[in-house]
Every structure is written in structure tokens, then in C-alpha cells.
Amino acid sequence: MKNVVQLENIDATEFKNEIIDGVLLALKNNAGSLQLNEQTDQLLTRDETSKLLSVSLVTLWDWTKKDIIPAYRIGNKVRYKKSEVLKSLNRKNQFGQL
Secondary structure, three states: OOOOOOOOOOOHHHHHHHHHHHHHHHHHHOHHHHHHHHHOOOEEOHHHHHHHHOOOHHHHHHHHHOOOOOOEEEOOEEEEEHHHHHHHHHHHHHHOOO
């Protein structure tokens, strides 16, 4: 959607208010993506994490031992925070290593 703002016959205060209204609208439209980020803190099992990354359980365990992907032990189970898995993946991809 394209909005046109006419700059003729508008004073600085009105122009500032138009900009603020535009920023507020953009923030409201992106509020859904912020909620999505909060939902990514869910805990994943080893199977779910390996499927998310499309790697084997052996590779996932190797990455966990090398501290590439942080893991949490709960009793005798290992869990991964989805947000940290995605962040680790993005961080490593920036340097071209995994």
C-alpha cells in the first residue's frame, strides 16, 4: 500500500505529526512479529531441534558439545530454546561456519 504525503501547504508541526503517525502505524503493524518472537522461547526436544535444523541427532549433539547451540538439561532430558537455536544459527551463518 502506498501513501502519498503532500508537502505543499504544510507547516513543520503538521509534517512532524504525519511522520509520527506513520511510525506508530508501522509499529502497530509489526506488533504481531514481536509476539511471534516471544513465542519462539519454547523448549524443543532433541528430535524437534534436529528436524528444525535438518541435521542428524549426532550432528546436533556434536554442535551442543562444541557450544555452537546452547542446551539445557532438565533431569535426564535435554532441551533447546527455539530462540537461542535460531540466534545461534544466524550468528554462525554470518561467519560462514557451523
